[in-house]
């Protein structure tokens with residue numbers, strides 16, 4: 001089964017990527033993603049202008065059906081990741097960037113525009129865990145203004161990382177904004193912001209930052225992720241591709257993301273728990289489902305989820 005795919009004229013040898021933040025903080029982790037079987041490439045940890053320690057620990061906790069995190073954007077700093085993606089690698093890279101305010105985002109994209117890097121960049125508009133900073137992508141006017149400013153100078157391939165939306169009118173409003181710009185892709189969903197979990201023995205929350213509030217990931221967010229992939233596929237120009245993220249733990253989940261219209265699929269929580277071997281498993285499980293159904297290509301069913 002041929003799982004390679006092309007996005008913004010970049011050929012990915014597989015549809016599978018890591019969710020930004022997982023297995024992508026260091027050169028060693030990013031190399032591991034690229035060298036692993038059945039990966040399409042690597043998405044870097046979202047980079048800020050300077051290196052950041054992030055929030056105090058514990059800041060990640062595994063739940064029965066997923067995860068909760070309030071990492072706080074720890075990263076090695078923009079130069080580290082720009083240096084990595086500008087080097088030659090066996091598979092494509094996606095450079096994720098996250099400014100802490102609008103001027104950071106503009107500054108980072110000017111630097112990428114002026115750099116030697118010609119690959120894809122992903123602007124993270126949805127980090128839920130920077131204390132005191134709202135998610136840009138929940139402010140439609142700010143998102144529109146930011147993209148207008150960026151596309152007044154930026155000419156390289158650019159996508160955006162979106163939070164989940166939960167209101168059909170919000171899908172309409174956000175898609176109307178995104179359709180105005182020559183985006184290569186959207187990556188949806190980021191973690192479901194500001195969940196909370198409690199250890200009943202200690203009667204304490206399970207992560208230290210933000211009084212225990214953190215982004216939810218893993219199996220429990222799959223229905224939300226599928227809805228966001230489908231909603232945006234229905235509304236966005238076909239030229240804007242979709243990386244489906246959220247809740248993927250099996251080939252069945254990958255199949256559902258693809259039915260909703262995803263072009264690529266990224267894995268976060270399950271990758272953290274299982275390691276990069278997960279991509280071979282997901283590939284085998286997806287191939288088995290396709291064989292059972294008589295599909296020989298993802299194009300046979302991509303985006304073809306049926307209404308009841």
Ligand SMILES: O=C(O)c1[nH]c(=O)[nH]c(=O)c1I
Pocket residue numbers: 021046069070071072073074098124126127128129130190191215
């Ligand atoms: O807390 C984080 O570092 C983080 N955590 C997430 O769940 N999503 C994000 O986009 C980020 I930048």
